[in-house]
Amino acid sequence: MDNKKHNKSNMDESEIKHExxxxxxxxxxxxxxxxxxxxxxxRIAQGGSDSPRELLDASIDRKTRTLWGDAFxxxxxxxxxxxxxxxxxxxxxxxxxxxLWVPRLFGDPTIINTQLAITQRFxxxxxxxxxxxxxxxxxxxxxxxxxxxxxxxxxxxxxxxSLVIGVFLGAISxxxxxxxxxxxxxxxxxxxxxxxxxxxxxxMSVLPSQYKGVTVVVAVIGLLGWxxxxxxxxxxxxxxxxxxxxxxxxxxxxSNARLMFKHIxxxxxxxxxxxxxxxxxxxILTESALSFLxxxxxxxxxxxxxxxxxxxxxxxxHPAIVLFPGLAILLTVLAFTLLGDGVRDALDVKMEE
Amino acid sequence: xLKYIIKRILQFIPVFFGVTLILFLVANYxxxxxxxxxxxxxxxxxxxxxxxxxxxxGLNRPWYIQYGDYLAKLTKGDLGVSISTGRKVSDIILxxxxxxxxxxxxxxxxxxxxxxxxxxxxxLKQRTFLDVLVTLATSISVSLPVFWLGLxxxxxxxxxxKQQTGGAFYLPISGASGVLPSWEYYVLPGITLAAVSTAYGxxxxxxxxxxxxxxxxxxxxxxxxxxxxQILFHHEMKNALIPVVTFIGLDFGAMLxxxxxxxxxxxxxxxxxxxxxxxxxxxxxxxIGCVTVILFAVMIINLLVDxxxxxxxxxxxxxxxxx
Numbered sequence: 001m002d003n004k005k006h007n008k009s010n011m012d013e014s015e016i017k018h019e020x021x022x023x024x025x026x027x028x029x030x031x032x033x034x035x036x037x038x039x040x041x042x043r044i045a046q047g048g049s050d051s052p053r054e055l056l057d058a059s060i061d062r063k064t065r066t067l068w069g070d071a072f073x074x075x076x077x078x079x080x081x082x083x084x085x086x087x088x089x090x091x092x093x094x095x096x097x098x099x100l101w102v103p104r105l106f107g108d109p110t111i112i113n114t115q116l117a118i119t120q121r122f123x124x125x126x127x128x129x130x131x132x133x134x135x136x137x138x139x140x141x142x143x144x145x146x147x148x149x150x151x152x153x154x155x156x157x158x159x160x161x162s163l164v165i166g167v168f169l170g171a172i173s174x175x176x177x178x179x180x181x182x183x184x185x186x187x188x189x190x191x192x193x194x195x196x197x198x199x200x201x202x203x204m205s206v207l208p209s210q211y212k213g214v215t216v217v218v219a220v221i222g223l224l225g226w227x228x229x230x231x232x233x234x235x236x237x238x239x240x241x242x243x244x245x246x247x248x249x250x251x252x253x254x255s256n257a258r259l260m261f262k263h264i265x266x267x268x269x270x271x272x273x274x275x276x277x278x279x280x281x282x283x284i285l286t287e288s289a290l291s292f293l294x295x296x297x298x299x300x301x302x303x304x305x306x307x308x309x310x311x312x313x314x315x316x317x318h319p320a321i322v323l324f325p326g327l328a329i330l331l332t333v334l335a336f337t338l339l340g341d342g343v344r345d346a347l348d349v350k351m352e353e
Numbered sequence: 354x355l356k357y358i359i360k361r362i363l364q365f366i367p368v369f370f371g372v373t374l375i376l377f378l379v380a381n382y383x384x385x386x387x388x389x390x391x392x393x394x395x396x397x398x399x400x401x402x403x404x405x406x407x408x409x410x411g412l413n414r415p416w417y418i419q420y421g422d423y424l425a426k427l428t429k430g431d432l433g434v435s436i437s438t439g440r441k442v443s444d445i446i447l448x449x450x451x452x453x454x455x456x457x458x459x460x461x462x463x464x465x466x467x468x469x470x471x472x473x474x475x476x477l478k479q480r481t482f483l484d485v486l487v488t489l490a491t492s493i494s495v496s497l498p499v500f501w502l503g504l505x506x507x508x509x510x511x512x513x514x515k516q517q518t519g520g521a522f523y524l525p526i527s528g529a530s531g532v533l534p535s536w537e538y539y540v541l542p543g544i545t546l547a548a549v550s551t552a553y554g555x556x557x558x559x560x561x562x563x564x565x566x567x568x569x570x571x572x573x574x575x576x577x578x579x580x581x582x583q584i585l586f587h588h589e590m591k592n593a594l595i596p597v598v599t600f601i602g603l604d605f606g607a608m609l610x611x612x613x614x615x616x617x618x619x620x621x622x623x624x625x626x627x628x629x630x631x632x633x634x635x636x637x638x639x640x641i642g643c644v645t646v647i648l649f650a651v652m653i654i655n656l657l658v659d660x661x662x663x664x665x666x667x668x669x670x671x672x673x674x675x676x
Binding site: 315 | 371505512648652
């Protein structure tokens with residue numbers, strides 16, 4: 001008889017029913033799942049007190065509460081995380097719609113107009129130029145908004161690449177174990193052994209400049225950053241694999257793919273999701289560092305790191321050129337960091353008890 | 354113990370070959386880049402010159418022979434020759450590394466003092482204003498672009514303060530001459546390099562101390578009437594510090610790598626700034642050589658830290674493996 005407290009929030013509805021049925025078929029122990037104060041409690045009822053049918057109904061009753069639903073509810077109560085999310089949405093909307101309004105209101109941030117470079121060089125912040133203008137007479141606010149396009153694209157897509165590779169390798173490694181695990185983990189060790197910014201610097205500096213577009217930066221950061229995801233996901237697969245519902249699924253004849261995608265993946269993905277949220281900020285920082293060194297995004301594409309590099313020469317007299325893109329990086333990365341903290345707290349099962 | 358050390362060293366072997374293989378592939382077989390062009394920098398390559406270079410460097414041999422050759426050269430410390438200056442890359446590194454090392458040591462000192470203090474204060478004063486302040490400061494620090502922080506510090510302490518005080522008080526914002534420049538040159542680059550890791554150090558210190566404070570043996574110590582200070586220094590800190598020490602050790606490696614940005618901002622004449630200038634001059638032998646040396650420094654430091662961890666923490670010494 002399994003009397004230990006189950007980690008219910010780790011299971012979703014189908015698993016609970018699944019397990020319920022499996023248990024019921026194999027032994028005469030019926031189990032009710034009662035929802036109390038947000039935490040589900042297992043009650044072992046000896047046959048006779050409740051009819052199995054009622055117990056099944058009771059478990060169906062709590063259909064509205066799932067792991068992700070609960071997590072979202074908790075996240076929405078976290079003020080810092082919500083402010084961060086709103087900030088990210090504002091930046092994203094501004095970045096996506098930038099082409100529609102920035103050139104009309106503030107001039108095209110990507111081109112150098114020789115006339116403007118003379119007439120409105122280094123103008124101070126004003127109603128027409130919210131953050132002032134740079135050494136080429138370009139509006140800094142408009143350029144910051146354009147820079148958001150690159151930063152968010154690189155941050156999100158590079159992290160997605162890392163996440164997919166890491167989760168894929170981690171899943172295979174954790175699920176199959178043995179030789180394949182050993183091989184994948186040794187490769188992961190290699191990628192964990194060096195600080196990946198250094199390798200990104202090496203790769204980007206070796207590449208000829210005509211290749212240094214957004215796509216290549218995304219690919220380089222994404223391909224170098226997967227190792228932590230692989231480690232993380234492998235260890236959560238290893239712990240989820242031991243759960244009874246996986247054994248139950250296997251006993252019912254579920255295929256490996258079904259076990260992986262329906263049972264293990266949804267329950268093991270949480271740490272990787274938390275790390276990915278924070279990882280977007282990390283990827284944005286890496287991209288800005290590469291662009292600052294002149295080996296990332298190349299002009300005329302606007303990127304925050306490159307803007308800071310351009311402003312360095314005039315730091316003494318016009319610090320605003322350096323200040324605003326840096327603030328944009330800081331606030332956006334901070335938003336992803338705090339949102340990540342919030343997601344971690346919301347998904348952390350232990351927090352609930 | 355010995356078993357653990359041997360196991361750890363054996364694990365290092367595939368990592369060594371993996372990292373060198375990736376370095377070799379990046380240097381020679383990067384899609385879109387031309388190894389012949391990389392040997393001469395910007396210069397135009399005529400077909401005859403190309404043949405000559407391929408002959409000289411053995412670029413037409415199969416890749417595994419070239420890789421073996423590269424490994425053999427690496428063990429001898431031969432990292433090639435700089436195109437722009439004609440000097441041996443190993444000589445350049447020997448000349449520059451004291452600057453990088455000194456700066457990293459200063460940053461580690463800052464990290465130890467400020468990081469540990471902030472972490473301890475924030476753990477002891479949980480849920481007070483100070484704790485919130487430390488948490489907020491660490492969140493901001495880990496989100497800072499290092500190079501931007503460096504420029505802000507330059508502007509405030511080097512330019513703004515100089516203007517305001519009429520040149521009476523300011524901190525130097527760039528470069529250092531002589532192998533041991535005077536202390537004020539270290540302040541701004543040191544803070545810049547230490548910022549991110551100090552924040553992580555403080556976070557780890559805080560969480561470790563809070564965890565240890567909840568242990569049974571701390572309750573026992575309280576019950577037998579030890580003073581708060583005795584408990585903190587003899588019981589809590591002793592145990593909470595182990596992961597922090599490890600983190601700081603690992604961080605030392607990360608600082609060598611992070612030096613590229615800090616040194617570039619402050620024109621600090623170390624390996625990081627050398628890498629930056631070599632990138633600008635398309636002097637690939639220097640870039641690859643310096644990156645190789647830093648990578649190995651990082652890997653060896655990590656290995657040493659792992660081994661010393663076993664000395665510090667009996668659970669690893671007697672437990673056998675980490676997983």
